[in-house]
Structures are given as C-alpha cells and as structure tokens.
Amino acid sequence: MADQNYEININPDWIKKYLGKIIIGLIVLAGIFSGVKTVGPEEEGVVVQLGEYNRTVQPGLSFIIPYGFEKMFKIPVQRQLKQEFGFRTAQASQRSEYVKTGYADESMMLTGDLNLTDVEWVVQYRITDSFKYLFKVRNADKTLRDMSEAAMRKIVGDRTVNEVLTVGRQEVASSVEVLLQKMCDDYENGIRIDQVVLQDVNPPEAVKPSFNAVNEAQQERETLINQAEAEYNRVIPRARGEAEETVQLAEAYALNRVNRAKGEAERFNSLYEAYIQSPEVTKQRIYLETMERIMPKIGNKIIVDDKGNSVLPLLNIDKAKVLKP
Template structure:
C-alpha cells in the first residue's frame, strides 16, 4: 500500500464526523436520562425550576428540563416513623435494636425530680409535599426536635410512678395532640398518626431499688383488692341478714297487733252480747268452755249441784267395745 492511500484511510474529516456522532449520542443519552423521571405509586414529584417551585406531578413517568429543573420525590402515601432512644439495626422476623449511642435523647426528668429512660416511636405521614419542602428547613430533623421537646414537656408534668405505670397511655395521647398542634403551627405538611411508648424504665443505677418499690406497691394493691373482695362478700350478706331480721320482726309485730285487735274486737262483741242477755251469754260461754275442756280430760266425774252423789263415768273417751257374736 502506498503512502498516498494510507493517508486517505486516516482522513481527519472522517474521524471528526464520527466523533461528533458519538458525542451527540452521549449527550442525547444524558439528556434522556436526566429528563425522564419515574414517580412511584406512593410518591409525588415536586419539580423545582431554577430554585423555585414549579409544579407537582403524580405517580408515573414525568419529564423535566435537564440542568434547569430538579425533582424531589416525596412519599405521601407511606407511613413513616422516627425512633427515639434506640434504632432498629435490622428489621426481620426477630428485629434487632441498638441503644448504645442514643441514651441522651431518652433520659428525661419527671415532675418529682426523678430520672426515667423513655423510648418511643412516632408514626406520621406527609400530607402536603409543598409545605414539607418549603415551609420548614429540613422538616424531618425539625419533627424530631419537636417530638423530643413535646415528650420532655409532658413527662416533666408527671411523677415517675405515672410515667412508669398507669400514665403511659395518657402520656402518649398527650404527646400526640401536642405534637400535631406544633406541626399545624409550623405548617410542615405532616400529620401525626400515632405516638407509641416503646419502653419506659428507670435508670440502670436505681433499677433494683425501683423494682423493689414496685413489688411492694403491687403487694399492697393485692392486699387491698383481697380486703375489698372480703368486704364485698361479708357486708352485703350481713346487710341482707339484717334486712331479713327487720322484716321478720315487722311481720311478727304486725301479726301480734292484728291478733290483739281481733281478740279485743271479739271481747267487745261478747261483752255487748252479754249486756243484752247476761244469762244466755253466760250459759253459752259455759257450754263453749266445757266443750273445749272436756276432750282434754282422761277421767271424768259428774256430780249434782249439792255434791251428795258421786257417779264416776269411766272410759268416756274410749271407743265402744264390740261384742263377740
């Protein structure tokens, strides 16, 4: 091959033409890669043009102007959470947690000047992507600071016993209300779904003493419950017996009063009859008395008025003997 033919094969114009095509293809690929964005089904895309808000795009493919526009993807349909006093190091069937470097944010002072270790979780959603990005600088960090401030305020108004035992649900509800009001005031576009107290314990240095106090309080509550149960078992029965005795006494008194009134009325009626016919009434009373007394006697003796003749009548109460044929 001659030198003239070799120079034709390496013509610079040919090389420039292909270099331009290659560079143009690379630029086109870069433009396509930077201008086509995919917004997930749980997200919204907030487009910033030259540093200012331009529009909000819904899930799907979205196109932006390269080097002039920028898109932020905000998970508006996803429940998010923040952990305080611990972090989840691995989420699986048996999650693992790390607490070593986060004790400062969970150590709090109660209203009665005692220390307690409070671990909690807030669950929230982003309901307004524009406010989330533009109303507050670094909204997630601000939400963490607000949550810690709200928890310290609520815990600081209660005693250590309330925080560790009966007041946990009330504390969580109060923090949720207070934190939501702070979010509304800051207009950060966040809605608080739930505040959960994960674990509440006394500091490690006083934990044995506190457990002993708790055991004593639980034993006291047990004895009080047993005493109340015994009271509820004995007192109602005693009251029932007392009521029954009173009712029996009232019934007996009513019966005696009614009987006395009946006897008094009967005596008055007999007396009135006696006044009208003394002899007849006397005879009737005599016969009624004999009729009532004679059946109670075994042997009977009948005499005349002067008592000169005595005629004993034997076996007046016995049945007559049958004669043998």
C-alpha cells in the first residue's frame, strides 16, 4: 500500500479572526470560576477588597470581583472547633488514637509546690465574630493557643501537685475557662470559649512509681479512717444508750429508796404518836403484827403453856413428814 501524506493548511486569516474571541472567552471563563464562591451552611464569607474589609456574606452562592481585586475568607462561625495540648488525635473514631510524642513542651508544667506534672487538655471554642477574628488579632488560632497555654500554666502554678492530680482537676479546668474567656474579651478576637477539658493529668514518667505509691498510701489511710469512723458510729451510740439506761435505772432506784424511806419514817412517826397516846395498846398491836409476819415463815409449830411437864406425846403431830431410812 502506498504511503499517503496529509497536509493541514491553517488559514492565517482565520486565526486572526477568532484568536481574540478565544482569549476573551478564556478570560471571561476564568473570571467566572474565580468570582463565583459558595459559602457553606456553617460558614460566613468575609470579602476583602484590595486588602480592606468590604462586606460579610451569608451562606449560599456569592460573587466577588475576580482577578485578585476581591478575596473571600470562609469562617466556620457555626462549628465548634478545638485545640489539643500535650497530644494530637491521630485518628478519630470509636477507638480514637492519640500521639503524644513531641508535645511534652506544651504539657509539662510546674505546680505551686515546685513539682512537675504532665497536663493534657482540650480547648473547645466557637468563632462568634468573623470580622474580629480576621482583623483584630493576627493569626487568631496561634494566638489562642498561646493564650490557652499561658492560662493553664498560671492556674496550675497556683495549686499543689495533689490538687492538680486529684481533687482539684475540675476546679482547674473551670478556672482556666474563665481566665481564657476574659483574655479573649480583652484581645477582642471574636472567640467564645465553650469548654476546657483536662484530658489526662499525670506525674512525669521518672517519678510516676513513687507518686503511685504515695497515692496508694493515702487511699489506704482514707480507708482506715473511714473504717474507724464506722466503728465509732457503731460503738459510741450503743455505749451512750447503755450509759443512759444505767443512769435512768439508778435514778429510779434512788427515787424508790427515798420514797420507801420517807414512807417508813412517816409510819414510824404515826406509830410513835399512837404509842404516846396508848402505850399498852400500841405495844400489844405491834407484838401481834410482828407475830403475824413471823409465824407463816416457821415450819413445824409446837405451842405449850408454861406448866407443861413433857412434850413427848406431841412430837408425832406432823405425820406427813416422817423420815424414811
């Protein structure tokens, strides 16, 4: 098969005729792509014209002057943002993974009692004013990070290591949140602090075994104190009840003895008065009453007169009580 040669002939007049339109079309197309902006539902668009603030646009489709005359910065004003200190989240999921290597300078702090502690925390915040966020402070995110670290170091530096590591953690987080919000208001950076969360607080690795031993000793001490208080609450009320019962019994016994003594004294006085009036009758009465009390307590009774010569016939009176050999 014979070779075939093809030649393309470009008409110079055609190029001159359409080249300008093509260039204009490309310029217009580039202007459309650079001038049409879409603002997300959680964002605000801040438009800067030749380096000066011009306007703020709401979510939706917007148009700016292209070719660098205007620029738009999209600010997530409806989204909660966060900054992490002492660690970084490598993978966020149900079982998140964290990276701590290389961030010890952020988290290592000196407490008020001159001890070192490793504090990891998270600052959650929102942008409430996009204008202030962009123009009142240079690099607001970096400034907020510096402010957060300064606030945490100040609050931790006013407390002991035991407070920071144990009972004072929530107080530290609340104090940092209040102080950081005040600093944001003073700097007018357009940021509202939602929450400061202490992620993890530990002693440095070099002293962690000793610190754990101290904590175990303190916990054991608290346990023993609680046990002692429980035993105290069990024994002392019972002892007080027994003491109160003994006191009441003694008071009742004393009252009984006093009343009995008073009754006997009054009886003696009445007998004495009766004796003064009738001595013989009173003596006879006393004798009979005494015998009435004594006689029932005596077993076998043998009564004889003073002229009796022998009592042998009377010894078998009580035949029911005969001793058997």
